[in-house]
Amino acid sequence: MSLTILRSYALKEDPSTLPPTVLFSRDDHHLVVFDAFPKGIFHFLLLPRVQEPFSAADLSNLRSLLKCDRDSVKATLEQWKEDAKVVVKDIEDEMVSRYGFKWDIWVGFHAVPSMEHVHLHIVSSDLCSEKLKHKKHYNSFHPKLGFFLHLDEVLSWFESDSYFTTMAKLDKHKYEALLKEDLACWRCGSSQKNMPTLKAHLQTEFDDLAKKEKAKQERKRKFEEKQSASNDTEEEVSKKPKTTAGSDHEAEE
Ligand SMILES: [Zn+2]
Ligand SMILES: [Zn+2]
The missing domain is CATH 3.30.428.10 (HIT-like)
Structure with missing residues (x-):
């Protein structure tokens, strides 16, 4: 170039x-x-x-x-x-x-x-x-x-x-x-003896980051799933009439 x-x-x-x-x-x-x-x-x-x-x-x-x-x-x-x-x-x-x-x-x-x-x-x-x-x-x-x-x-x-x-x-x-x-990883500071070891290390760092990010997203996704599931239940519950009369009746039985 x-x-x-x-x-x-x-x-x-x-x-x-x-x-x-x-x-x-x-x-x-x-x-x-x-x-x-x-x-x-x-x-x-x-x-x-x-x-x-x-x-x-x-x-x-x-x-x-x-x-x-x-x-x-x-x-x-x-x-x-x-x-x-x-x-x-x-x-x-x-x-x-x-x-x-x-x-x-x-x-x-x-x-x-x-x-x-x-x-x-x-x-x-x-x-x-x-x-x-x-x-x-x-x-x-x-x-x-x-x-x-x-x-x-x-x-x-x-x-x-x-x-x-x-x-x-x-x-x-x-x-x-x-x-x-001297060569050192910018992320963790570990010293690297040559370019091939540095490059392999950088690739591992990136793969680890990708794994962590995906796990984080998976946790978030599961949390949101649970959250929306419990919201659904709450909605159903709130649809039922909550009258004291009803609960008294149940208690009687
Ligand atoms: Zn411009
Ligand atoms: Zn590193």
Whole structure:
């Protein structure tokens, strides 16, 4: 995959000409595309179209974008947050229809992106994908390691001037060092000696989660069944006339 392909999508005058295998959804200011190398069961990229007040250069990556007028950037990121919510909802619906339950979806940036043009990852937290092959792939999505910058976290940088200045530097060397950290499961913290063991572990984590969710739903279903059965009985009972005369009569017999 060319490193500038996202930029070429974002610059397309008519994004509807993109094939449906690439384009998931769009509006006047952004596109959502399928990640060509999904690192989870669901993985999309939200790309802003090149539009005022930003130039193509401003939109190169998060670091370049954060150098622009702060209020405009903040408003833009907040807009992306709303846009991403729509995608998250679509994914959740698909999770429920395909798997019978939904699980966490992460929305964020890579601190040091590998492709030109700023893009927001929207990825399901299973990280179960045959395309997840290397340690750096995994560590780049680990939700607590720091390389994956959750959108909400980036928005929190705007709350303090000095914090923003420090964080917005996005020092390449500092972040890239995180990709070399030892492998550990993001869910339970267990250390994993290599990618095959990590991948097998992530699959087990996901299968366990699916089992738990299904058991939870089964309990809920049974409870509701019981509940409606007892409601039916109550209704029947309340239909019978409750007169003291009646009970006296019964007592007499
Ligand atoms: Zn939009
Ligand atoms: Zn684990």
